[in-house]
Amino acid sequence: MEEINWESIRSDYPVLDKCTYFNTASSGAIAKSTADAMRAFANDQLSNATLNRSAWLSEIEMTRSAVAKMVGASESEIAFTPDVSITMSLTAQALENKTRIALLRDEFPSVVLPWISHGYDVTWIERAQDQTFNLADFEKALNDGTKIVTVSWVHYNSGITTDLVTLGKMCKAHRALFIVDCTQGLGAIPLDVKACDIDILMASTFKWLTGGYGNCILYVSNEIKDQVRQKAMGWSSLTDFGQDPSIRANWKVGASSYELGHPKYSNILTFSKALQKIEAIGIAQINERINSLTTYLEDRLSSIGLSPIAPRLSRNRSGIMTVRLEKSIYDRLNCDQIIATYRENYIRLSLHFYNDFKDVDRLTEAISGYSHPN
Numbered sequence: 001m002e003e004i005n006w007e008s009i010r011s012d013y014p015v016l017d018k019c020t021y022f023n024t025a026s027s028g029a030i031a032k033s034t035a036d037a038m039r040a041f042a043n044d045q046l047s048n049a050t051l052n053r054s055a056w057l058s059e060i061e062m063t064r065s066a067v068a069k070m071v072g073a074s075e076s077e078i079a080f081t082p083d084v085s086i087t088m089s090l091t092a093q094a095l096e097n098k099t100r101i102a103l104l105r106d107e108f109p110s111v112v113l114p115w116i117s118h119g120y121d122v123t124w125i126e127r128a129q130d131q132t133f134n135l136a137d138f139e140k141a142l143n144d145g146t147k148i149v150t151v152s153w154v155h156y157n158s159g160i161t162t163d164l165v166t167l168g169k170m171c172k173a174h175r176a177l178f179i180v181d182c183t184q185g186l187g188a189i190p191l192d193v194k195a196c197d198i199d200i201l202m203a204s205t206f207k208w209l210t211g212g213y214g215n216c217i218l219y220v221s222n223e224i225k226d227q228v229r230q231k232a233m234g235w236s237s238l239t240d241f242g243q244d245p246s247i248r249a250n251w252k253v254g255a256s257s258y259e260l261g262h263p264k265y266s267n268i269l270t271f272s273k274a275l276q277k278i279e280a281i282g283i284a285q286i287n288e289r290i291n292s293l294t295t296y297l298e299d300r301l302s303s304i305g306l307s308p309i310a311p312r313l314s315r316n317r318s319g320i321m322t323v324r325l326e327k328s329i330y331d332r333l334n335c336d337q338i339i340a341t342y343r344e345n346y347i348r349l350s351l352h353f354y355n356d357f358k359d360v361d362r363l364t365e366a367i368s369g370y371s372h373p374n
């Protein structure tokens with residue numbers, strides 16, 4: 001197989017000329033071709049109004065196929081929604097008859113808030129101080145009558161990944177729905193929804209999928225689609241626009257029932273270009289690249305006395321690594337154009353395929369330079 005020219009790929013992301021970017025967990029860098037797609041859509045609307053709408057719709061369908069292929073689903077199981085927050089809320093609203101849910105402590109708010117606000121009976125699965133948790137606690141909750149488990153695949157702060165295969169099997173054995181937010185992993189780690197027995201998956205595309213804001217991938221397994229009955233509806237909720245809306249049989253079910261109004265053309269077409277780029281590199285190759293970069297980062301940090309807050313075992317790695325650091329050092333990094341996220345005594349570093357080993361050297365040399373100025 002031909003060797004990947006990471007340097008040439010990196011040159012497609014102009015922000016990397018300006019700063020050392022460790023902030024994909026906040027928002028992915030955008031490629032020139034992705035920004036071109038955003039501009040092209042605006043220009044097309046400017047010059048052609050609706051004249052090219054059928055071409056936009058074909059590209060959306062092409063993108064749906066590409067997403068289905070990426071996660072091992074069928075096209076009818078994929079929809080595009082604006083973000084995770086709305087998608088999780090629609091899901092919590094649609095499943096209201098299922099009252100018992102198991103949620104992990106310290107999740108990103110959009111993963112848990114919709115269930116709390118809809119009055120679900122929550123069993124909280126606790127995390128240890130290093131952010132790890134015990135899958136046996138989910139088993140116990142399932143034995144106690146939990147009917148839904150909702151987790152994020154990669155934790156937005158510590159970067160720990162959930163073992164989806166084991167948890168999915170547990171849920172399946174207990175006939176509980178398994179719902180996963182993959183925003184911090186999809187695009188960086190390979191995933192097969194069927195192998196993980198996921199019933200509903202969602203992932204915003206502006207981070208590791210590098211696809212810009214305002215777009216979220218949704219997968220709803222055809223096997224459980226009848227259990228998800230939308231209460232939020234719009235003109236696109238009908239199986240055919242001309243049908244009588246008062247007849248329930250004319251209402252869509254499954255993934256497509258989340259697409260209530262007009263497609264968010266600009267956002268989906270922008271994402272489409274980014275996805276083509278990611279596919280051309282290959283997610284397995286991206287994952288290998290991230291693993292070697294983060295392994296190097298861990299070694300370099302260790303050489304200056306810093307270590308990740310969460311254990312980095314080969315089975316639970318992601319592109320996110322969080323280490324304890326004083327705010328004053330983070331502020332200096334920021335001034336030196338080394339960009340990351342700071343939270344409560346921790347710095348969150350996130351590395352994607354477009355980072356390189358020199359980025360890691362720049363970071364660790366800067367940190368040790370602040371402590372030992374020449």
Ligand SMILES: Cc1ncc(COP(=O)(O)O)c(C=O)c1O
Pocket residue numbers: 082083084085086108110152154155156181183184204216
């Ligand atoms: C785990 C997780 N899910 C979702 C999101 C984004 O939520 P939304 O798509 O609603 O903006 C983030 C970060 O912004 C996140 O870390």
